[in-house]
Amino acid sequence: MNTTLPTSIxxxxxxxxxxxxPETLWSPWKLSGDELIEGKQDALRLSLQxxxxxxxxxxxxxxxxxxxxxxxFIEHLNGVDFTQRKTVKIRNxxxxxxxxxxxxVTRPKSVFVDDAKYLRQLTxxxxxxxxxxxxxxxxxxYDDHYKSREKLAWEFAKIxxxxxxxxxxxxxxxxxxxxxxxxxxxxxxxxWGIAALEKxxxxxKCETAVHICYGYGIKANTDWKKTLGEEWRQYEDVFPKLQxxxxxxxxxxxxxxxxxxxxxxxxxxxxxxxxxIDVASHTIExxxxxxxxxxxxxxxxxADKLYPSTNxxxxxxxxxxxxxxxxxxxxxxxxxxxxxANQ
Ligand SMILES: [Zn+2]
Numbered sequence: 001m002n003t004t005l006p007t008s009i010x011x012x013x014x015x016x017x018x019x020x021x022p023e024t025l026w027s028p029w030k031l032s033g034d035e036l037i038e039g040k041q042d043a044l045r046l047s048l049q050x051x052x053x054x055x056x057x058x059x060x061x062x063x064x065x066x067x068x069x070x071x072x073f074i075e076h077l078n079g080v081d082f083t084q085r086k087t088v089k090i091r092n093x094x095x096x097x098x099x100x101x102x103x104x105v106t107r108p109k110s111v112f113v114d115d116a117k118y119l120r121q122l123t124x125x126x127x128x129x130x131x132x133x134x135x136x137x138x139x140x141x142y143d144d145h146y147k148s149r150e151k152l153a154w155e156f157a158k159i160x161x162x163x164x165x166x167x168x169x170x171x172x173x174x175x176x177x178x179x180x181x182x183x184x185x186x187x188x189x190x191x192w193g194i195a196a197l198e199k200x201x202x203x204x205k206c207e208t209a210v211h212i213c214y215g216y217g218i219k220a221n222t223d224w225k226k227t228l229g230e231e232w233r234q235y236e237d238v239f240p241k242l243q244x245x246x247x248x249x250x251x252x253x254x255x256x257x258x259x260x261x262x263x264x265x266x267x268x269x270x271x272x273x274x275x276x277i278d279v280a281s282h283t284i285e286x287x288x289x290x291x292x293x294x295x296x297x298x299x300x301x302x303a304d305k306l307y308p309s310t311n312x313x314x315x316x317x318x319x320x321x322x323x324x325x326x327x328x329x330x331x332x333x334x335x336x337x338x339x340x341a342n343q
Contacts, residue, residue, distance in 0.1 A: 006057035012313030013062030040065040054326035065115040070132040070140045079105035086142035094220035101143045116170045126173040133179035134196040157199035176209035186237035209249035213312040217280025232258040239266035253311040264300035275311030290332020308333040
């Protein structure tokens with residue numbers, strides 16, 4: 001385990017082909033009942049092994065136990081009707097058929113805690129567990145009950161906080177909230193988005209992270225990126241308030257991106273999970289390319305707060321590509337670690 005520049009992944013890894021259709025988002029399970037429970041645990045063990053063999057320091061669940069990073073969590077809540085579907089535009093970008101909030105939302109029982117306990121007993125390495133953030137959750141639903149994005153986000157924040165506290169008690173070291181919606185709804189982020197995120201993290205003693213990215217490497221996202229111009233300054237709108245928030249770690253997209261790296265100065269003091277792997281390309285980064293991205297970010301993040309990572313989840317990639325990218329991440333981080341040690 002490296003204590004300098006510890007590596008991790010932002011979120012998902014590909015699932016084995018016997019568990020779910022590969023290279024597909026929202027891929028349906030191929031197993032059911034007890035076989036599915038066992039299959040998910042086997043996949044969790046394989047994803048742990050893939051990370052360990054590649055030398056990753058902070059272990060993630062790789063989202064092996066969920067179909068989708070937002071929907072699976074919502075499926076476990078009361079108040080959301082999955083038989084009713086409405087089409088909404090997710091993150092102002094692509095249409096999706098989503099379930100409807102029909103009543104007060106509650107969490108009748110924990111969602112990922114058993115999975116986290118299972119992963120916990122398999123490794124002594126630090127583990128990170130991702131949950132969807134409140135704003136990203138409301139953006140993946142049609143609300144026919146609260147009729148207020150802010151109110152619904154607040155209810156989800158309370159539910160996320162219950163889940164987060166149980167994950168912490170299960171031994172999770174870092175709880176990450178995925179908030180790609182922070183890159184789209186800047187006014188709402190500043191009005192109530194960060195407050196809702198802090199509510200979700202309230203009272204936690206483990207470390208907390210927020211992941212803000214430009215999305216998976218799917219067509220809707222790569223098309224959207226083409227409209228963003230030469231400089232992607234989205235982070236600029238939300239960083240000042242995020243810098244003053246209680247969240248410990250900010251996970252960002254940096255590699256092959258048009259985000260001006262000096263924006264990271266705006267969150268000085270936070271730990272930064274630096275995306276040094278492009279998840280929208282099958283090309284494997286060289287170790288030197290990764291080191292180069294990390295070196296650029298090092299101007300704006302203190303070395304002891306720099307955490308090499310991936311831009312986003314790797315669920316839609318072929319497994320051998322994801323594995324090779326994990327190894328590249330380790331190799332790239334090692335180059336920079338050596339440079340820092342010899343300074
Ligand atoms: Zn992401």
